[in-house]
Amino acid sequence: xxxxxxxxxxxxxxxxxxxxxxxxxxxxxxxxxxxxxxxxxxxxxxxxxxxxxxxxxxxxxxxxxxxxxxxxxxxxxxxxxxxxxxxxxxxxxxxxxxxxxxxxxxxxxxxxxxxxxxxxxxxxxxxxxxxxxxxxxxxxxxxxxxxxxxxxxxxxxxxxxxxxxxxxxxxxxxxxxxxxxxxxxxxxxxxxxxxxxxxxxxxxxxxxxxxxxxxxxxxxxxxxxxxxxxxxxxxxxxxxxxxxxxxxxxxxxxxxxxxxxxxxxxxxxxxxxxxxxxxxxxxxxxxxxxxxxxxxxxxxxxxxxxxxxxxxxxxxxxxxxxx
Numbered sequence: 286x287x288x289x290x291x292x293x294x295x296x297x298x299x300x301x302x303x304x305x306x307x308x309x310x311x312x313x314x315x316x317x318x319x320x321x322x323x324x325x326x327x328x329x330x331x332x333x334x335x336x337x338x339x340x341x342x343x344x345x346x347x348x349x350x351x352x353x354x355x356x357x358x359x360x361x362x363x364x365x366x367x368x369x370x371x372x373x374x375x376x377x378x379x380x381x382x383x384x385x386x387x388x389x390x391x392x393x394x395x396x397x398x399x400x401x402x403x404x405x406x407x408x409x410x411x412x413x414x415x416x417x418x419x420x421x422x423x424x425x426x427x428x429x430x431x432x433x434x435x436x437x438x439x440x441x442x443x444x445x446x447x448x449x450x451x452x453x454x455x456x457x458x459x460x461x462x463x464x465x466x467x468x469x470x471x472x473x474x475x476x477x478x479x480x481x482x483x484x485x486x487x488x489x490x491x492x493x494x495x496x497x498x499x500x501x502x503x504x505x506x507x508x509x510x511x512x513x514x515x516x517x518x519x520x521x522x523x524x525x526x527x528x529x530x531x532x533x534x535x536x537x538x539x540x541x542x543x544x545x546x547x548x549x550x551x552x553x554x555x556x557x558x559x560x561x562x563x564x565x566x567x568x569x570x571x572x573x574x575x576x577x578x579x580x581x582x583x584x585x586x587x588x589x590x591x592x593x594x595x596x597x598x599x600x601x602x603x604x605x606x607x608x
Contacts, residue, residue, distance in 0.1 A: 310464035312457060314582040316398070316445030318470070319405075319437055321574030323396035326412070326430055329567050330389050340419040341381050343367075347421045356420035361410070363418045387411060395437070398447020401455070405442065409434040426567045433470070433575065440466030459586035470579050475536035478552075482532030491529055494521025506563040531555055539580055549581045 339345045341363055347355070356362070363384055367377045388411040394404035412434055416427045441455075441463050449455040490496035498521045501511040514521055531551045538544040539552075553573045560569025 306465055306468050307461050308464055309459035309461055309586055310467055310584040311459050311586050312441050312444035312463040313446070314467055314579050314584050315440050315442045315463060316447060317582050318433070318574065318578035319398065319401070319442040320396055320446060321578055322430065322433055322437070322571065323392050323408075325426070325567060325571045325574060326408075327389065327392050327396065328570075329426065330385070330392065332567075337381055337385050338378065340422055341385075341415065342377060345419075347419075352418070352421060356417050360417040361414045363414060384411060384414065388415060398443045398449050401443025401447055401449050402438070405434065405437040409438055424568070425565075426571055429568075429571055429575070432473075436466065436470055440470075442466075464584070467579060467584055470575075471539075474575060474579065475539065478532045478535035482529055482535070486529050486533065491525040492522070494518055494523075494525050497521045497524045497528075500563060506565075508562055508564045511562070527551075528555065539576075545580060549576055552576045553581075 333340065343364065345352075353362075353364075363377075363380055366380045366384065370380065388408065391404050391407040391411060394400055395408050409431070412427075412431060416423050416431060441460060443449045444455050444457050444460070444463065447455065450457045485491045488496075490499075498514060500506055501509075501514065531548070535548065535552065538548045553576065556569040556572040558569075559572075560566045
């Protein structure tokens with residue numbers, strides 16, 4: 286193999302990498318991600334609306350000093366706002382209610398795509414503040430939401446299915462930032478599922494069905510009477526094996542067109558099963574949204590129509606008359 290051949294291979298490789306990361310893409314998947322993520326978090330806010338003081342007040346379920354000790358030092362909390370306005374006679378309950386209200390309003394703006402960039406920054410900041418304040422009650426939903434809200438601040442998530450586009454504030458054309466943002470999120474999900482699959486496969490509990498059995502039977506997760514599985518242990522094993530297959534194969538089979546739809550359907554079914562059988566509805570929904578939006582929605586630009594319908598209907602402008 287001579288140097289000229291090596292140079293061609295190198296140039297082709299660089300071009301393929303450049304195309305993979307930088308070729309213009311439709312913002313539609315990012316728009317669906319924005320809407321889906323916002324709706325899940327709005328549903329979460331609705332579900333905890335009557336317990337905000339239990340989660341976020343100094344004298345809530347986890348007392349202030351203990352909560353501060355368990356949380357990450359230096360991260361924003363509602364207590365910062367409480368201390369800042371204490372001299373004005375503003376109460377902690379007012380600060381909590383105001384923070385939650387602004388958070389919900391910012392989620393609403395993000396969902397409809399109005400002032401999307403500003404709304405995404407505000408939503409991420411307030412979500413981070415609320416998550417740190419109620420750190421001991423945060424779980425998978427909050428962690429994934431925090432990460433992907435961060436991405437929404439940088440990607441053109443408001444360039445599709447948004448009021449910003451409808452009112453002419455943003456263009457919905459395919460763009461390089463849309464492709465780059467989409468690829469970063471896709472690769473993030475691939476790494477996430479690969480690491481999760483490797484961790485699960487390193488122990489025996491997913492291979493022998495024990496973990497699935499325990500999860501279905503634990504009172505904290507139990508939604509249905511699944512004790513009959515004791516008579517059919519192979520079903521628990523098959524459930525564990527299929528989970529390992531879907532997660533370990535995610536980063537491989539989610540890319541080819543021939544297997545992409547199958548893997549998207551498998552992952553969505555997996556997380557819907559978690560929502561139905563373990564009662565982790567919000568977690569199941571947010572994971573469905575992530576995979577469906579960035580892998581299940583076509584990102585290839587739609588062909589442009591250069592002639593209007595009126596011109597195309599005129600015989601003078603028909604292809605047969607073109608010279």
